Amino acid sequence: MADNDGMFLYIGTYPSEDAARADYDVVKDLHSAGAVGTYDAAVITKSADGKVHVNKDEMATRHGGWGGAAAGAVVGLLFPPAIIGTAIVGGAIGAASGHLWRGVSRSDVKELGDLIDAGEAALLVVGASTVEEAIDKAELKAEKHVIKQLTKVKKSEFDEVVKAAAGEVS
Template identity: 70%
Template structure:
C-alpha cells in the first residue's frame, strides 16, 4: 500500500528494558520535533513466568484519539490473552485490532510474535508512514527489528477510535 495515509509498524528487541526505553525516548523526541506524526508506542517486557507486560507512558504526546489503543491492539493480535499481564481493554482496542489484523498476513503475525518471543524487552511503535524513514535515520539500537507497512490506513484507525468513543458517550 504505499500512500501517505498508511500505517507503519516497528518492533525492535533489546537485551533489557532500559535499552528499549532509551529508544522509546528517541521516538518521543522525534514526535516532539514534528519529525513523525501519528504514532503510539509501548515497551513490552516478559516476566519470569512468561507473562507479557505492556509499559506505556505519556499518552498525551500521542495523536489525540489513539492514546494507547494502537499498540495495545497489536499486542492483542500477537499474544493470547492468557499471557498478557496487563489489562488491554476497551472498544477502541477491539476496533483497531480488527483493522490491523486485516492489514497483516499470517506470516507477518508469526514473524512479529517470534521476534518478540526472542528478546527480553521490545519497543513497539505504530504510526503513519512517516515513521519508517524517521526511525531508519534515527538508528535505533535494537538487537533485531522488523518494520512493516500494513495494508490499513490511519483514517480507518481514526474512525475505529471515534466509533468507540461515540459508543462510550
Template identity: 70%
Template sequence: MAKPDAVFIYIGTYPSEAVARADYDIVKDLHAVGAVGTYDASVVTKDDGGKVHVNKDEMATRHGAWGGAAVGALIGLLFPPAIIGTAAVGAAAGGVSGHLWRGMSRADVKEFGELIDAGQAALVIVGESTLAQAVEKAGLKAEKEVAKQLDVSTKDIDKAVREAATELG
C-alpha cells in the same frame, strides 16, 4: 515508496527494558519536533511467568492520538489473552485490531510475535507511514527489528479509535 496514508509497524528487541525505553524516548522526541505524525508506542516486556506487559509512559499516551489502542490491538493479535498481563489490551482495541488484522498476513503475525518472544524487551510502534523514514534515520539500538507498512489507512484506525472511545464513554 511509502503510501502517505498507510500504517507503519516497527518492532525492535532489546537486551533490557532500559535500552528499549531509551529508544522509546527517541521516538517521543521525534514526535515533539514534528518528524512523525500520529503514532502509538510502548515498551513490551515478559515477566518470569510468561505474561506480556505493555508499558506506556502516561505523557506519551496523551501525545499519541491513538492513546494506546493501536499497540494494544497489535499485541492482542500477537498473543493469546491468557498471557497478556495488562489492561492496555481491551475493548478499545477491538475495532483497531480488525483493521490491523486485515493489513497483515499470518506470516507477519508469526514474525512479529516471534521477534517479541526472542528479546528481553521490545519497542512496538504503530504509526503513520512518515514514521518509517524517521525511525530509519534515528538509528535505534534494537538488536533485531522488523518494520512493515500495512495496506491499512490511518484514517480507518483513527475512526476505530474514536468509535471505541465513544463506546467506552
C-alpha cells in the same frame, strides 16, 4: 516516498527494558521536535512466568486520538489474552485490533511474535508511514527489528475506527 495515509508497524528487540526505553525516548523526542506525526508506542517485557507486560507513558502516546489503542491492538494480535499480564481493555482496543488484522497476515503475526520472544524487551511502534522514515533515520539500537507496511490499513480509516469505538463519532 511513503503513502501519507498508510500505516506501518516497527518491532525491535533489546537485551533489557532500559535499552528499549532509551529508543522509546528517541521516538518521543522525534515527535516533540516535529519530525514525526501520529504514532503509538509501547515497551513490551516478559516476566519470569511468561506474562507479557505493556509499558507505556500514556501522555506521550496520545497522538491523533489513538490513546494507546494502536499499540494495544497489536499486542492483542500477537499474544493470547492468557499471557498478557497488563490489562488491555476497551472497545477502542478491540475495534482497532479487528481493523489492524486486515493488514497483518498470519505469517506476519507468527514472525512478529517470535521476534518479541527472542529478546528480553521490545519496542513496538505503530504509526503513519511518514513516521517510518524518521525512525529509519534515527538508527534505533534494537538487536533485531522488523518493519511491516500495513498495506491494507489506512490511517484515516484507523482514526475513524478508534474514534467510533471510543464513542466520539456517531
